[in-house]
Amino acid sequence: MTSTESLAARDAVHQWHPYTQHAIEREPLAVVRASGAELELADGRVLIDAISSWWTSLHGHGEPRLIDAMTQQAQRLDHVLFAGATHEPAVALGEELLAVTPPGLNRIFFSDNGSTAIEVALKMAFQRHVLEGHEARRVFVGLEGSYHGDTFGAMAVGDPDPFFAPFAPLLFEVRRTKPCASALESVLDELGPRAAGVLLEPLVQGAGGMRMHDADFLRAARRMTRARGLPLIADEVMTGFGRTGALFACGKAGIEPDLMCLAKGLTGGLLPMAATLATESYYEAFLSEDRGRAFFHGHSFTGHPIGCAVARASLALALENDVPSRLDAIGARIESRVRAGLEGSPQARDLRRTGGIVAFDLVDPAGGHAGYLAARTPALRRRAADRGVLLRPLGNVVYAMPPACLGPEQADQIADAMLDLADPR
Ligand SMILES: Cc1ncc(COP(=O)(O)O)c(C=O)c1O
Structure with a gap:
């Protein structure tokens, strides 16, 4: 053998x-x-x-700066609960990340992976509606072909075809539209006071087949949600940290979401870690003398110090090395060679690229x-x-x-x- x-x-x-x-x-x-x-x-x-x-x-794998950050942090403080305790890596990561994410985002809530970052955003959005007396606002709107993860809330907002069809009876109601301003407007108008918010993967929908839409649609989605007092939730789990040729797809499109989900590239891929970013107005909506109005969500490893230390090192490296431009240049090189090779081929169609993501059907x-x-x-x-x-x-x-x-x-x-x-x- x-x-x-x-x-x-x-x-x-x-x-x-x-x-x-x-x-x-x-x-x-x-x-x-x-x-x-x-x-x-x-x-x-x-x-x-x-x-x-x-x-x-x-x-890339085995990046020495990330491995150093991991080992040094592990020797100093391996882990501590994040309820009623805090530590430098989490505080500093929050400061550094919120300095480069779209303006308006001012709070960070940690979790473990992309799916949990989505759960957190959905729960923040819905609990805020409840706290403000809008319990009827319970139908989220997403995009056709979207994927947001495999936990129940994330499955509900994702497109059921083909992954989640067996679970359909257990999932809450969600409406889906094409990435088209008029289609989104019709759905929001139809839902009226039942609409809970719009959740989308900005610029590139990954697992649904690297579907790409333009920034105009995102700007229209932002205008429409703002006009209706609804949250726009950006799932940047895949697009974040340079994949679209800009540090964040929302920044590239010039939109400011109310809630934004990050994972995957947050630690440069070294450790599982996620974050949901929120505007100050979200945070304030949960403030009360009544402890029962707190945001009830947390995981054993929330705000893991080693993950935070690695995420800080990864963000610093992404900025120093201008990772978004590097990925963009890599994507352009792959695209041009593939385009030349596919010239006249009946076997492939719709060659497309956003930043470092290149795809064809x-x-x-x-x-x-x-x-x-x-x-x-x-x-x-x-x-x-x-x-x-x-x-x-x-x-x-x-x-x-x-x-x-x-x-x-x-x-x-x-x-x-x-x-x-x-x-x-
Ligand atoms: C856009 C998007 N959101 C959420 C997720 C779920 O992330 P995770 O697999 O870390 O739970 C993914 C995973 O591929 C994703 O691409």
Whole structure:
């Protein structure tokens, strides 16, 4: 047995992987090491991590500044509860992050991952309505094809197709529209006093297929929600920290959300950590002599000192290295090579890019299922791995979102692997 086989065999005994149909997807990549943009496998192969390990690795793997921040903080203060206690890493991270996020946001509430950041935002929005006597405001509005995570609130606001259909009977009511100002206006008008707020992934909707919309729509959504006294909740879990070529998609679009969710790149991808940012008016709405009007939410690891220390180091590095511009340049290079290679190809359509995110849709010659559950997706992943690149097409959507440390040759290798997937052979 090679070490790869033995790890895969042992994995098959006890492990249950996320988003994996184990009956047909039997061969996980056995990864032994990661450095920069590369993953080293147990069988000696090296793959370029073209999707930043589910969009988390911002600078690249094994970034020394982040590892230093982690080890130094672990030696000083490993963890302490965040109710009734505080510490320097959390306080400083709040100061530093709120200095670079859209104006108006002035409060930070920590949690553990993107889904919990969304739960926090939904609960803040709804509890505020209740506190202000608007209990009827309980229907959130989202976008078609949106994805906000896998916990119940996040599933409810996400598009049920195809991930959440089995849970539909348990999910609260949500209305969905296309990213189009008039469509959003009609839904908000129709809901009237039942509308709770608008939640969206600004500029790029990730898991729904790297769908891109323009900033005008976001500005219209901001105007409409403000005019109706409704919160605009920006899910920047994926788009945050430079992915769109600006530090935050909301900043790029020039909008100021009431609530904003961050995770993934918050720690540069090193540790699980999330934050929900809120305006001062949100915070003030919960202030009272009555303890029962507090925001009742918290996790064991809320405000984890090591996560906060790493997030501070990651933000400092993102600013020093101008990560948004780097990602933008990487995206432009991949896009131009893919565009040249796809010239006249009937196999691909709608090549698109926002910052460091490049995507196109495959045309399935057999006319098979085009969505996330497309039968050929596992084969496409294997084909990319054979070319030394880790890609995970979202159904028929081939995309790249690499880390900022990516070199030009690696960018070209990613582009070539993407092109290979569009080759019908
Ligand atoms: C836009 C968006 N929101 C929320 C989430 C959920 O984040 P997590 O997987 O950390 O729970 C994701 C994850 O991909 C995401 O892309």
